[in-house]
Amino acid sequence: MPRWVNRPEGSNWGDFAEDDQIGRMNLLTPERRRAAMAEVQDGIAFTLSLPLNVPSIPFAPFRQPPQLSAACDEEGGMFNRLDPDGQETTCDDRVLLYTQHSTQWDALSHRGRAFDADGDGVAELVYYNGFRAGDDVSGPVGQTGATCAHALGIETLATAGVQGRGVMVNLKAAYGIESRAVTRDDLLRAMDAQRVELRPGDFLLLYTGFDRLVLDREARGDDTPLTLAGCALDGSDESLLQWITDSDIVAICSDNVAIEALGAILSPEPPPIRLPIHDLCLFRQGIFLGELWYLEELAAWLGERQRHAFLLTAPPLRLPGSVGSPVTPVATV
Structure with missing residues (x-):
């Protein structure tokens, strides 16, 4: 089945390729x-x-600054961690990043947005080139x-x-x-x-x-x-x-x-x-x-x-x- 039958007015869906994503x-x-x-x-x-x-x-409250912290293992934070020789150290970190x-x-x-891509009179949530919410763009x-x-x-x-x-x-x-x-x-x-x-x-x-x-x-x-x-x-x-x-x-x-x-x-x-x-x-x-x-x-x-x-x-x-x-x-x- 094609991903879409109708394409939005003023769109270029399918012009580059049926499965184009760029x-x-x-x-x-x-x-x-x-x-x-x-x-x-x-x-x-x-x-x-x-x-x-x-x-x-x-x-916006759903976009927050990054939260940077040390990477951790069973010994704790990996920051200024002494190597076994006691002469060298290692630092690794991690980040909670709002993209x-x-x-x-x-x-x-x-x-x-909601658009009748199937041509059946019912709008479904779709993205560029007809990719579908739920199937192609899944959420929690x-x-x-x-x-x-x-x-x-x-x-x-x-x-x-x-x-x-x-x-x-x-x-x-x-x-x-x-x-x-x-x-x-x-x-x-x-x-x-x-x-x-x-x-x-x-x-x-x-x-x-x-x-x-x-x-x-x-x-x-x-x-x-x-x-x-x-x-x-x-x-x-x-x-x-x-x-x-x-x-x-x-x-x-x-x-x-x-x-x-x-x-x-x-x-x-x-x-x-x-x-x-x-x-x-x-x-x-x-x-x-x-x-x-x-x-x-x-x-x-x-x-x-x-x-x-x-x-x-x-x-x-x-x-x-x-x-x-x-x-x-x-x-x-």
Whole structure:
């Protein structure tokens, strides 16, 4: 039996392959990787991740900072453990890690929805390319238990060769740090002013200044609300959604919480599709999303030189079955 008969409007399900699990990452060809390497002129590398324990005050209660401790055996903690000769020591540790706290990739299994993929008039919970909740993306019974994305896990991205041409659009420079839902026209206006050239197979990076707000809040040690600060894409703008579809980009990454504006989802009456950018990218088009990246230094360096493109290397953890992953991206300019 086929996994789906109907596919969502505006989706590319089945276009790459019946069982495809990497979506638009298929567009990251060897030729496009070679072209990305041509963007390296100075050999300078920028680390694009926040420390994994930032934010120390979580934006969501189900995403907590990592808890690091010593690995243990029957003799206790494996930290400063003397070797039998009494002259050398060993340290091993372990971590309880929330995979989507701090700088992260979303796997395509991160967001799905009810859709009549069978064509029988009854909606079932499905993910990109028709993979099913329960069968392909299994979850616990009750509050605890084993979970696993048997399909669309983050390991599919880890093995896809996440290295290509990154392109920066500096939304902070264009529109400041005030809350703003960025429409297609807003985005294109900023790209035109900054002479940004976007090509098929590119990673689109959006700098909003949110990373600096997070780090400043950490320095103060307070709980200032930040979720709605700065620029974020306007998921209610259908022309923006169509532009993303037509662009042939493989991923969208930003320094903010969700890439898209959260005003609607936080309103008393949220829309039927609560996160339309996530729905388009993860559910319909197979475009990967990177959130809470640290982009401040790279944005400043590029802006001073009127450049926008670079080589991006950003593989996630090869953690089978996970629906997200921490990432330490590197931009080489």
